Amino acid sequence: MRKEKKVKYQKGFVTIARYLVPHKRALIILAGVSVASAIGNAATPYLGGKLFDALLGNAAPISFLSFRLSPFVWIIGIWLFARLITDSTEREKNIRQERMTALLHADYIVNGFSRLLTFPIAFHKKRKIGEVLQRIERASNWLDQIVNRILIDLLPQFFSIFIAIAVAFTIKPILAALLTVAVLVYTLILIRVAPALSRLSHTMHRVYSRAHGDAYDTVMNVHAVKQATAERYEQKKLYRNFNLRAARAWDEYILIGTQLNFSQRLIITLTQFLLFVYSVYLIRGGALTIGELVAFNGYAALLFGPFVTLGRNWDLIQNGIAAIARAEEVLRTEPEPYIPQKSAAFADIQGEVEFRNVRFRYGGRAKDNVLNGISFFARPGKSIALVGESGVGKTTLTELISRYYRPSAGKIFIDGHPLETINLLRLRSAIAVVPQEILLFNDSVKNNIRYGKFGATDEEVMDAARAAHADEFIERFGRTYNQIVGERGIRLSTGQKQRIAIARAILRNPKILILDEPTSALDARSEKFISESLEKLMQGKTTFIIAHRLSTVRKADMILVLEKGVIAEQGTHQDLIKIPDGKYRRLYEMQIGLK
Known part of the structure; x- marks a missing residue:
């Protein structure tokens, strides 16, 4: 334990030294000024002692050139000079010290x-x-x-x-x-x-x-x-x-x-x-x-x-x-590997996604796997719906695509390239997410929509807001697009925050789109408008849709039904609805009130 504390102590001083290195020139000047000040201070006791002896008559007069002056006068003069030098250096030291x-x-x-x-x-x-x-x-x-x-x-x-x-x-x-x-x-x-x-x-x-x-x-x-x-x-x-x-x-x-x-x-x-x-x-x-x-x-x-x-x-x-x-x-935590050692060489991400026997767990043993042998292939521009009860790994699966986590086993490919070989910034720039829990900053509506595409013009921002039907409530704000939304968007309703997030995704215009319950917080009227906007947004993009409302996934090109970390069923809505006593069919009938 004592050795560990000593190591921490040493690391603390190493950290201080690391931050001082860029300021070494200022530090050298400060050291010089401080030493000059210290020398001036060190001279004071000596001069004080000589002054006392002079006052008590224990010192002989001092001759300089043709002048014969009392030691008292000489000592006072030297003391005054030393103090002026010391005070000047102290002033310079204080200025440089505060600045550094x-x-x-x-x-x-x-x-x-x-x-x-x-x-x-x-x-x-x-x-x-x-x-x-x-x-x-x-x-x-x-x-x-x-x-x-x-x-x-x-x-x-x-x-x-x-x-x-x-x-x-x-x-x-x-x-x-x-x-x-x-x-x-x-x-x-x-x-x-x-x-x-x-x-x-x-x-x-x-x-x-x-x-x-x-x-x-x-x-x-x-x-x-x-x-x-x-x-x-x-x-x-x-x-x-x-x-x-x-x-x-x-x-x-x-x-x-x-x-x-x-x-x-x-x-x-x-x-x-x-x-x-x-x-x-x-x-x-x-x-x-x-x-x-x-x-x-x-x-x-x-x-x-x-x-x-x-x-x-x-x-x-x-x-x-x-x-x-x-x-x-x-x-000292290890940062994400933004630039892989073996980087894949290709032009632009097209949106092809493939999972090969992917397993994942947040920790623990293999029996704790959230995903257990997931395999599927999604062509560019196709829509994939992820269906299942809460906690079966739907959101986790999409987070693996963004490489927020690494699979415990198996491989993920984007456009045929292993996910770990793709530059992380490039990968995430090609992905837009509309999460279930909307993340907004304590900033203006305009800047929240623009987040992720910082060079977008005001006109592009407003076009995205209109496409997401967010302009309806934004225009009612006193400051319209300059309205501050509050910390984590606290001044907006859940539905308003969701439409801001959709506008952000529309503006970003990604190759891969992830929609996590995109219409869950909307009323029937808003859901109708947003669904139309999302259909336009999804065109030409590989889209992953997580939804408990099965009415929102009927048009998906492929539906994956997840259960206990595995794909229990796979196919289109028409394919799955025909399976007698199928899991998807059972969920669908429960929602429309047949069971």
């Missing part, structure tokens, strides 16, 4: 969401999307903070530590040795406690991610919550997830963090006490001046400063690395 961290934040968000879009459908169905999005968002925020507050603000300060130690040893070696021992003890305690903090940090992020996933799921299903009057139930669940489980994980983390902070502060206090007592002894013996004491204390503060900051921000490092590691666990 803003770009890093944007890079991570864009890369994270872009990667999500390349993952297979199976990934999205298995994961809670709210939890995944929260991982990416938290990781981007922590990446910003780690780079900002640790790499840019804190690391350059450690350069000033070497200067502080070197100067401290020139002032009084024994005091410098005491200071060095204290720093080593301070660091050892930090290293000792780090694994426990890392473990608790990973636990805390896991609990928070799950809590956010549940919260997102609740909000996305708000209609179901309200319909079931489950508001109080969901509120209690949120309270348990956030106020009890997540808060408990946070409390454990804070307890160890505060103990670490107390131990480190105690070391600093004891060190300062010993330094002060011994310094008084040295001053009384004439072995140390007041100015040297002031300078030494300044360097002690400069030495402990970065370690104090590191101690305060240690939880930031632990939380940040844990958050980035958890996001990277998701983002």
